[in-house]
Amino acid sequence: MDLLDREILSQLQGDGRLTLTELAGRVGLSVSPCHRRLRALEHEGVITGYHAQLDPAKVGLTFEALVFVTMDSTSAATVAAFETAVVAVPHVIRAERLFGSPDYLLRIIAADLPDYQRLWDTHLATLPGVRRLESTIVMKTLVRDRGLPLTVTDGQ
Template sequence: MDDVDRKILAELQDNGRLTVTELAARVRLSLSPCHRRLRELERSGAIRGYRAILDAGVVGLAFQALVFVTMRQEDRDTVAAFEQALVDIPHVLQAQRLFGDPDYLLRIATADLEAFQRLYDEKLATLPGVQRLSSTLVMKHVVNERALPL
């Protein structure tokens, strides 16, 4: 990956809806080389996909919480079952496995406190291998959806 590839990535992080023509102009390449580089960045996995960034409040998911999970068991099968169960819960926006205690950090979005409480009791507390859940509410997003520093 060279400086031109980094410029392409930076432009797309800023605006993923750029046409290849617009992108080529911004990174000062002709259309064909820009298109080839773009396809190679997609093929290599540097670009994993394109999507719109939504406003959670506008779509009715303004309530967010961080949930810390401590596992009772951490054998391979239990961890795999736990992680697959997380994938199947759409309100889990992010799930990160951590070193140390706690074992996982989840970012959850729901409509309100009542919806979070139902999700917590009915889904999160019943996940395989969970010993303890601890949660805190998100008061404000200070840095959110930041582009990677290239």
């Protein structure tokens, strides 16, 4: 990946709705070479998709919590069952397996506290293999869905 590829990615992270012509103009390429590079980035899996970023509050999702999950066991079967169950919960907007303790960090979004409590009771508390769930309420989001830092620094 060269600097032009990184610039294409940077431009698309800023505005995924750019037309090919606009993108080519911004990165200093003609349309055909820009299109070839874009298709290669998609084919190689560097670009994994295009989507609209939504304001959670404007769609009625004003409650956000971080849930720390400690597992009873980290056997392959337990982990697989837990991860399959987590992926099936639409209110989990981010899930990460961690080294150390806790084992997982889940970012959960809900309409309000009663909605979160229902989600806790019906989905989170019933996840397979869980020893302990701890949650903390997000007070304020400072950075959301920031693009990856693609600038070249420190001689890299």
